Amino acid sequence: MSLAVLKSRALAGMEAPAVSVEVHLARGLPSFTIVGLPDTEVRESKDRVRAALQNAGFEIPSRRITVNLAPADLPKESARFDLPIALGILAASEQIPGDRLDLYEYAGELSLSGQLRPIRGALAMTFAMHRRSQGEPRAFILPLANAGEAALVPKAHIYPAQSLLEVCSHFAARGGDCLLQRHHPQASLDQVKSHADFADVKGQLHAKRALEVAAAGRHSALLVGPPGAGKTMLASRFVGLLPPMSDDEALESAAIHSLAGGFTASQWKRRPFRSPHHTTSGVALVGGGSVPRPGEVSLAHFGVLFLDELPEFDRRVLEVLRQPLESGTITISRAARQADFPARFHLIAAMNPCPCGYLGHPSNKCHCTTDAVLRYQDRISGPLLDRIDIQVEVPAMPPSSLSAQADGESSAVISQRVLRAFELQLARQGKANEGLTTREVDEHCCLDSTGADILRNAMLRLHWSARAYHRVLKVARTIADLAGEAQVGAAHVGEAIQFRRGLREL
Structure with a gap:
């Protein structure tokens, strides 16, 4: 047999299209050619494969070797095709049996000694193989x-x-210890992971309540306050309030981290918490590169994206958040390819009220001018601020509160209320309140006359946009769900309005 065909997978965003690795041995001067739109890493496979075969004790056929990676119009990148190329050469030269090669798919990078090195995107490839398989995968x-x-x-x-x-022995043997053994996931992966506790935070009842509402409805939140008020401490404990991840959510989140090459078994069913530095570039935040890879917004999928010192981020970097905050996805377009990544995350941001950070502090030590304060706050554009559902002030803590014992509710208690409210939303509309469309807001967030008057007056006085109007209604719906009430009342609307006034008098 001078031809062998094996199956593998490429990566294109979250997709993993099938690739046929066709190896043909022909008469002629010895050569090794790889075709099918390979990139540099794939073209270098011939040197790794040649050395791996020689060091494993196999012969390199003294013939014209042609490797075709089909389909030819799909870009191929990374060294994951080393293993199927090597097996194809051995099968085509009849050094190993080829009768069972079609029962498997293959991926793996070869070292020069023939050892298999880990690859990126293994979970995404396996998930795609099962999702797209016809019959038995x-x-x-x-x-x-x-x-x-x-x-x-x-x-x-x-x-x-x-x-x-080991792989060659698996195909050469017909039984016994030489066969590869099926791997099963570890049972310990289902254990509950602990998070930092909300009970550690002293005071700040208003901010705690705001984050509880944000967790229950998957709303974004902005915390505004002086240094040392507890903004970062609150945000780092927010992930402990979120409902447990479902199997589908955990699998999708793990697949994204697998694409980035950073997934470990300890992350299974643990909501991600990403906190990029304010020097982060736009590509690092939303993803990109010549071969598109997920950015921080996608790595925070079904988790938390915490942006500390929000005005210190480059304004153009912050503007790229506007699309994923609305749609829950990010599309990376390049001349040769396009990739879609999911990006449904909780945005939790923190900022100081002014350049020195002490505007409104009881010590009166802020000396920033009004123009300086406005320039500082204007680093965050109106359209982006309009998309943040909850905006609350986190005031400085008085010394008496700091010296007292922490007696607040624990994360476990709050998370139970959050879970009940979230289950109400799933039973009513099949999604979190944050994802309600305009028509669904009209259906599920109906107000009585008193609540409608309160919201109308707030719209006129605070000059809110139509987007802000709908986001206040969604937050009010979440507050009603936390209270276990079917009707959105005036009290719920009033509290939702207070949760959108973090920069009101700063």
Whole structure:
């Protein structure tokens, strides 16, 4: 047999399209050619494969070797095709049997000694194989380091290997210890992970209540206050209030981290908390590159994106948040390709009220001019601020509160209320309140006459936009859900209005 065909996967955003690795041996001067739109990493595979085969004790056929990665119009990147290329050469030269090659898909980078190194996106490839398979999906042969994440896909048949020799022994043997063994996910992955407790935060009842509402309805929030008021402390404990991740959410979040090459088994069903520095670039925040990869907004999918010192971020960087805050997705377009990444995250931002940070502080030590305060706050554009549902002030703590014992509610108690409210939303509309469309807001957020008058007066006095109007209604709906009430009343609307006045008098 001079032709061997094996199956593998490429990566295109969150997708993992199938790739056929066709290896043909022909007469002629010895050569090694890879075609099918390979990038530099893939073209370099021929040198890694040649050395790996020689060091594993196999012969390099003295023939014209042509490797075609089909479809030809799909860009191929990374070294994941090393393993199927090496196996294809061995099967085409009849050094290993090729009768069972079609039962598996393959991915893995080869070292020069023939060892298998971990690859990026193993979970995304396994997930795509099962989602798109017609009938019974193939099993997947992967490096041992990637087996744990790939086996998280339900009913996936993962066969890990440490070297090329182990894979070849699997096909050469008909039974016994030489066969690769199926890998199963660890049972310990279902254990509950602990987070920092909200009970550690002294005082700040208004800010705690605002974050409870934000967690229950998946709303974004902005905390405004002087240094040391507890903004970062509150934000770091926010993830402990969120409902447990479902299996589908955990799988989608893990697939994104697998694409970035940063997934570990300890992250399973643990909501991500991302806190990029204010020097972060726009590409790092939303994703990009010549080969598009997920950014911080996608890595925070189903978790928390915390932006501390919000005005210190470059304004153009902050503006890229406007689309994902509305749609929950981010589209990265390049001349040669386009990639879509999910980005449904909780945005929690924190900022000082002025350049020195002490505007409104009881010590009266702020000497910033009015123009300086306005210039500082104007670093955040109106359209972005309009998309943040909850904006609350976090005042400085008096010394008497700091010396007292912490007696607030724990994260476990608050999270139970959040979970009940979230379950009400799922039963009523099948989604969180933050994702309600305009028509769904009219259906599920109906106000009585008193509540409508309060909101109308607030709109006129504070000059809110139509977007702000609908976002206040969604927050009021969440407050009513936390109270277990079907009707959105005047008290709920009044509290929602107070949660959108963080910069009111600063």
